[in-house]
Amino acid sequence: MRRADRLFQIIQTLRRARGPVTAAAMAAEFETSKRTVYRDVAALIGQRVPIRGEAGTGYVLDGGFDLPPLMLTPDEIEAAVLGAQWVAGRGDPALAKAAGDLIAKIAASIPEQLRSHVFEPSIRTPPAWNAKPDGLDMQRVREHIRRGRKLALRYVDENGTETDRTVWPIAVGYLDSARLLISWCELRRDFRSFRTDRVAGATFLDERYPERPGVLRARWRKSLPPPGGGARG
The missing domain is CATH 2.30.30 (SH3 type barrels.)
Incomplete structure (x- = not known):
């Protein structure tokens, strides 16, 4: 994994965590050493990313931190499309429409070379079940x-x-x-x-x-x- 990618993934890991994340846990996730994680976290802090904590106790990302829009990976695109496919086939009409709109927005926001992951994904949901109509809106x-x-x-x-x-x-x-x-x-x-x-x-x-x-x-x-x-x- 490139260092730039690893720095971004550290932020993502801290963002989704509900408590402190140790360097050991991040090292295992990124298949690198704790020493590398320590250096990367220090570099992020030096770039004014609001990370709190220290070695041995774990790190947290302060609320309110935001990143500019970043490119989705092929796996992230297919994960989003797979979920949207499922909702489109099984959600109520308003949710199904929203899922279709989401797929269109993903396709419009990524480069041309990645759009095959939207329109020709390698994973698909099974056919929708024949559910009885809802009795309420x-x-x-x-x-x-x-x-x-x-x-x-x-x-x-x-x-x-x-x-x-x-x-x-x-x-x-x-x-x-x-x-x-x-x-x-x-x-x-x-x-x-x-x-x-x-x-x-x-x-x-x-x-x-x-x-x-x-x-x-x-x-x-x-x-x-x-x-x-x-x-x-």
Whole structure:
């Protein structure tokens, strides 16, 4: 790896990390020595990159640091295109359109010699599953999640039983054959996952729920059953 590339990768590694990163960890990632990492970090600090820390304890990148636009690597291009392909085939109409727009923007922002990685990628997603239509407007659902607003659902479970639920939507999950609306359910006083194709009616309420969406998502992740557990309605 060229030194210029390694310096950039050090910044990227620190940027994505949630805590201090040791020189040993970076040396293993870049297949170089700790001494080289120490020299590279010192060089970045000398160029006024706001890196804090020291040898033995790890390094962090101060918030607010930004880099000018940099060229994507072929692997980064294909990773972005692969994700966009998946969303284009499985997302709701608004997300699918956004994924197509993203692919077009990637193609327009890279040199001609790299565009084959966009239009003729070496990796592809499988064909989209034949999902049943959603019973509510998923674009509005995502807006309600971002704004922390409640939904009133009329929901039909797998046995055909219909119930009215007031829920606090926090995320949309994607499975091979269905989409799930993950919410705090006021009726069950717990987190529940609702298949969007089983929603018989929905009212988008203006009332905010009392917790921030991010806090609820963290609580939901901690409540998840071990792998193999099923969703509850």
